[in-house]
Amino acid sequence: ADGGDAELELSAVRHQPEGLERLLTRTKFTKKELQSLYRGFKSECPSGLVDEETFKLIYSQFFPQGDASTYAHFLFDAFDADRNGALCFQDFVIGLSILLRGTVHQKLKWAFNLYDINKDGYITKEEMLEIMKSIYDMMGRCTHPALQDSAPAEHVELFFQKMDRNGDGVVTFEEFLETCQKVSSTAGAFGIDAILL
Amino acid sequence: MAAGVAAWLPFARAAAIGWMPVANCPMPLAPTEKNKRQDELIILNVSGRRFQTWRTTLERYPDTLLGSTEKEFFFNEDTKEYFFDRDPEVFRCILNFYRTGKLHYPRYECISAYDEELAFYGILPEIIGDCCYEEYKDRKRENAERLMDDNDSENNQEGSMPSLSFRQTMWRAFENPHTSTLALVFYYVTGFFIAVSVITNVVETVPCGTVPGNKELPCGERYAVAFFCLDTACVMIFTVEYLLRLFAAPSRYRFIRSVMSIIDVVAIMPYYIGLVMTNNEDVSGAFVTLRVFRVFRIFKFSRHSQGLRILGYTLKSCASELGFLLFSLTMAIIIFATVMFYAEKGSSASKFTSIPASFWYTIVTMTTLGYGDMVPKTIAGKIFGSICSLSGVLVIALPVPVIVSNFSRIYHQNQRADKRRAQKKARLARIRVAKTGSSNAYLHSKRNGLLNEALELTGSTEDEQHMTKGTSLIESQHHHLLHCLEKTTGLSYLVDDPLLSVRTSTIKNHEFIDEQLFEQNCMESSMQNYPSSRSPSLSSHHGLTTSCCSRRNKKTTHLPNSSVPATRLRSMQELSTIHIQCSEQPSLTTSRSSLNMKSDDGLRPNCKTAQITTAIISIPTPPALTPEGESRPPPSSPSHSTNISTTTTSNIVKVSAL
Numbered sequence: 001a002d003g004g005d006a007e008l009e010l011s012a013v014r015h016q017p018e019g020l021e022r023l024l025t026r027t028k029f030t031k032k033e034l035q036s037l038y039r040g041f042k043s044e045c046p047s048g049l050v051d052e053e054t055f056k057l058i059y060s061q062f063f064p065q066g067d068a069s070t071y072a073h074f075l076f077d078a079f080d081a082d083r084n085g086a087l088c089f090q091d092f093v094i095g096l097s098i099l100l101r102g103t104v105h106q107k108l109k110w111a112f113n114l115y116d117i118n119k120d121g122y123i124t125k126e127e128m129l130e131i132m133k134s135i136y137d138m139m140g141r142c143t144h145p146a147l148q149d150s151a152p153a154e155h156v157e158l159f160f161q162k163m164d165r166n167g168d169g170v171v172t173f174e175e176f177l178e179t180c181q182k183v184s185s186t187a188g189a190f191g192i193d194a195i196l197l
Numbered sequence: 198m199a200a201g202v203a204a205w206l207p208f209a210r211a212a213a214i215g216w217m218p219v220a221n222c223p224m225p226l227a228p229t230e231k232n233k234r235q236d237e238l239i240i241l242n243v244s245g246r247r248f249q250t251w252r253t254t255l256e257r258y259p260d261t262l263l264g265s266t267e268k269e270f271f272f273n274e275d276t277k278e279y280f281f282d283r284d285p286e287v288f289r290c291i292l293n294f295y296r297t298g299k300l301h302y303p304r305y306e307c308i309s310a311y312d313e314e315l316a317f318y319g320i321l322p323e324i325i326g327d328c329c330y331e332e333y334k335d336r337k338r339e340n341a342e343r344l345m346d347d348n349d350s351e352n353n354q355e356g357s358m359p360s361l362s363f364r365q366t367m368w369r370a371f372e373n374p375h376t377s378t379l380a381l382v383f384y385y386v387t388g389f390f391i392a393v394s395v396i397t398n399v400v401e402t403v404p405c406g407t408v409p410g411n412k413e414l415p416c417g418e419r420y421a422v423a424f425f426c427l428d429t430a431c432v433m434i435f436t437v438e439y440l441l442r443l444f445a446a447p448s449r450y451r452f453i454r455s456v457m458s459i460i461d462v463v464a465i466m467p468y469y470i471g472l473v474m475t476n477n478e479d480v481s482g483a484f485v486t487l488r489v490f491r492v493f494r495i496f497k498f499s500r501h502s503q504g505l506r507i508l509g510y511t512l513k514s515c516a517s518e519l520g521f522l523l524f525s526l527t528m529a530i531i532i533f534a535t536v537m538f539y540a541e542k543g544s545s546a547s548k549f550t551s552i553p554a555s556f557w558y559t560i561v562t563m564t565t566l567g568y569g570d571m572v573p574k575t576i577a578g579k580i581f582g583s584i585c586s587l588s589g590v591l592v593i594a595l596p597v598p599v600i601v602s603n604f605s606r607i608y609h610q611n612q613r614a615d616k617r618r619a620q621k622k623a624r625l626a627r628i629r630v631a632k633t634g635s636s637n638a639y640l641h642s643k644r645n646g647l648l649n650e651a652l653e654l655t656g657s658t659e660d661e662q663h664m665t666k667g668t669s670l671i672e673s674q675h676h677h678l679l680h681c682l683e684k685t686t687g688l689s690y691l692v693d694d695p696l697l698s699v700r701t702s703t704i705k706n707h708e709f710i711d712e713q714l715f716e717q718n719c720m721e722s723s724m725q726n727y728p729s730s731r732s733p734s735l736s737s738h739h740g741l742t743t744s745c746c747s748r749r750n751k752k753t754t755h756l757p758n759s760s761v762p763a764t765r766l767r768s769m770q771e772l773s774t775i776h777i778q779c780s781e782q783p784s785l786t787t788s789r790s791s792l793n794m795k796s797d798d799g800l801r802p803n804c805k806t807a808q809i810t811t812a813i814i815s816i817p818t819p820p821a822l823t824p825e826g827e828s829r830p831p832p833s834s835p836s837h838s839t840n841i842s843t844t845t846t847s848n849i850v851k852v853s854a855l
Contacts (some may be wrong), residue, residue, distance in 0.1 A: 030234075036236055039251075040205075043296065043297070059205075059212075062205075062209050071215075075215065078215070095211075096207075099211035099212065100207075108218070110214065111214055111215055111218050111662045115215075128219075129216075131219070132219065135216060135219070159218075159219055167798060176218070180218055
C-alpha cells in the first residue's frame with residue numbers, strides 16, 4: 001500500500017524545475033537548448049519527475065535485444081544527484097551539461113561516479129564487475145562472437161590492470177584520471193562532443 | 198522508435214560516456230548532423246484551422262506525410278504555411294499522434310472517413326492506442342459486414358440472369374417467391390393447402406351433430422369420405438412440392454438433411470403409412486398415433502413466415518440458456534419434491550405418495566399455476582410449499598431475459614438487413630437518375646448546339662439566346678470530355694431528335710465549303726478584338742491553320758457577340774459552319790460566346806494531321822492540352838458525326854457541329 005501511495009504521490013505531485021535563469025547559470029546550455037530539452041522532457045514526463053521504473057523502461061527501448069535495466073539503474077543513480085529516487089529536470093539537465101559540455105576532467109569524474117556504485121570514492125573489482133556485466137547484458141545473447149560468460153570478468157581484469165597503479169585492488173579517482181588521460185585511444189574517443197544536442 | 202523515446206536519444210548517447218573508459222577499442226565517430234537547424238515552428242493550415250507545432254515533432258515519424266518531405270508539396274509560398282484541404286477535426290487526432298506517440302480514434306467519427314484521413318497522412322491504423330483499438334476494430338468489422346451484406350444481396354438480386362438452367366430457375370423460384378409470378382402463385386397455393394390441411398385436422402375432431410343413434414360423432418367420422426378426399430388432395434400437393442424441391446435442389450443430399458425437408462416428410466408419411474396398413478387391427482392404435490404427426494404440417498408455414506424462422510433460429514442460438522433453464526429447474530424440482538414428500542409423509546391420506554408424484558406439485562407450484570389438485574396439509578409442508586413457489590418465480594425469471602434479448606437482437610438484425618436492402622435500392626435509383634440526368638444534360642447541350650446551328654441558318658438571334666442555356670464551367674468541361682471521347686472513338690452519343698439528324702446531313706455537305714474563307718476569318722478574328730460587326734475580310738494571318746500545337750500559342754480575344762458569326766454566316770450562303778476562334782478570356786459568357794468559340798478537341802486525335810476542327814456551337818474549349826489559361830471557354834457539346842477528319846490536307850478547316 002505504501003508503494004502504491006508513493007506512486008500516487010509521485011504522479012500527483014507536479015515538480016517544477018528551477019527557473020530558466022538559474023539553470024542557465026548552472027549549466028552550459030543556451031537558453032534555446034534548455035527550452036528544447038525541457039519541452040522534450042516535459043512531454044515525456046508530464047509530472048516533471050522520472051522514477052526509476054520509467055527510466056529503465058525508456059532506456060531499455062534503445063537496446064531492444066538485451067537487458068538494459070541494470071545499467072539503467074546505475075545510470076539513474078549517477079544522474080540522481082540528490083538521491084531522492086526520482087530524476088527531476090535539474091538532475092537531468094545538469095548531468096547532460098557535464099556530459100556534453102563539460103571538460104574532460106568533469107566527464108571523467110562523472111564516469112568515475114558512475115562506476116563507483118556505493119559512491120565511496122573507490123572502484124572495487126566487484127563494483128566494476130557489476131558494471132561490466134550490466135554493459136554486456138545490454139548486448140543481449142545474440143552476438144558475434146558469442147558471448148562468453150567469462151567475458152565480463154576478463155574485461156574487468158584488463159581494466160584493473162590498466163587502471164590500478166598501485167595494485168591495491170581498488171581504483172581511485174586519481175588513478176582513473178591519470179590512466180584515462182594518458183591512454184591516447186580513449187582520449188581520442190572522448191571526442192564525443194560529436195554527440196550534439 | 199516511439200516519439201517520446203526519440204526525445205531521450207541525446208541523453209542515451211551522452212550516457213554512453215560511461216562505456217568509454219572501459220572500452221578496449223576506440224569508439225566510432227559519431228554521425229555529424231548536417232544542416233543542423235534550430236527547431237522552428239511550422240504552421241499547418243487545415244481547411245482554415247491553423248495548427249502549429251515544432252518541426253522536430255513532425256519529424257519523429259519520417260515515413261508519414263507530415264514527417265517527410267512530402268509535405269513540401271503542400272507548402273503555400275504566399276502564406277508560408279502548409280495548407281491541407283482536409284478535415285480539421287480528424288487532423289487534431291493525427292497531430293496529437295505526433296505529439297504524444299499515441300493515435301486515438303474518436304468515437305463520433307465515421308470509420309471510413311477516419312480511415313481515409315489516415316491513409317492520406319500515411320499513418321497505419323495498426324498503431325492506434327490500446328485505449329481506442331477495440332472500438333476501432335469493432336466499427337471496422339461492422340462496416341465490413343455491412344459492405345459484405347450489400348455485396349451479397351446485390352449479387353443475389355442481380356443474379357446471373359442468363360445461363361441459368363431450368364433446375365436452377367426452379368430452385369430460385371422455390372427459395373425466393375418474388376422472382377416470378379409462377380413462383381408467387383405456387384407459394385400462395387401451398388400456403389393455402391397447408392392451412393386447409395391444418396384446419397381439417399382440427400375440425401375432424403369437433404363433434405357435429407348426432408347420428409340417429411345416441412352417440413355424438415365427431416365430424417371426422419360423420420363425413421369420413423369428404424375429409425379423406427381433402428386429406429388426399431393436400432397430401433398430393435405436398436408430395437408434388439416435395440418431389441419438385443428434391444429435383445431442383447442443388448445438393449440433394451444436403452436438402453434431404455435439412456430441417457424443412459424432414460418436416461415435409463413427417464407431414465406426409467402418416468398418410469402413406471395409413472394407406473399401406475389400412476385394415477390391420479393390431480396396428481390401428483399405432484396408426485392413430487401416427488395421425489398426430491399430421492400436426493407437423495403446421496411447421497411448413499415457417500417457409501412462409503420470416504418471424505417463425507427467426508424464432509426457430511433464436512431458440513437454436515439460445516440453446517445454452519435454455520439448457521441452463523432446464524437444468525436449474527430440474528434441480529429445484531427434485532429438491533422441493535423430495536422435501537415436500539418427506540414433509541407430507543406424516544399426514545394421512547396425503548396425495549404425495551412418492552417423490553415422482555410430488556414432481557407434479559412442484560412444477561405446478563413453481564410456475565405459479567397452482568391447480569390445487571395437490572395441496573400440502575401439514576404446517577411444514579405449507580412452509581416449504583410457499584418457499585417453493587417463491588423460488589420458482591426467481592428461477593424462471595432469470596434466463597428468460599437472455600432469450601428475449603437474443604430474439605430481439607436477431608430480429609432487429611433481420612430488420613436492418615431488409616432496411617439496408619431497401620435503402621440500397623433507393624440509392625441505386627438515385628444514382629441512376631443522376632447518371633441519366635448528366636447524360637441528358639450532355640445530349641441536351643448537344644441538341645442545343647445543333648439547334649443553334651440550325652438557328653444560325655435561319656438567322657434568328659432571339660431564339661439563339663433562348664436555346665443556349667448557360668452551363669457552368671465544370672459542366673462544359675465535362676461535356677468537352679465526352680466530346681473528346683466521341684472524337685477518339687469515332688462514335689458519338691445518340692441525339693434523338695430527328696430534325697437534327699436532317700441538319701447534320703446538310704452540314705456534311707457544307708463541310709468543305711468556304712474553308713479558306715473560314716480560315717481567314719479565324720485568323721483575323723483570332724487576332725483582333727471584334728466589334729459587333731465583323732466583316733469577313735481576309736487577313737493574312739496564316740498561323741492559325743497550322744498544327745494544333747501551334748494553336749496553343751494563340752491568345753485571342755473574346756468575341757463578345759455571337760450575332761456576329763450569324764451575320765457573317767448569313768453573308769456566306771450555305772454555310773452552316775460557325776467560325777469559332779480560340780479565345781483566352783477568363784470571363785466567358787458561355788451562352789453567347791460559345792457560339793464563337795472554337796473547339797480544338799478534334800485536334801487531339803488529329804494533331805498530327807494538322808487539322809483544325811471548329812465547333813459550330815457553343816463550347817469553345819480549346820482542348821485541355823493548351824496549357825494556357827485556367828478557365829477555358831466551356832467545352833462544346835458533342836458533335837454529331839459530321840466531323841470528318843479524313844481530309845488531311847493542312848489548312849482545311851473543318852467545321853463540325855458540336
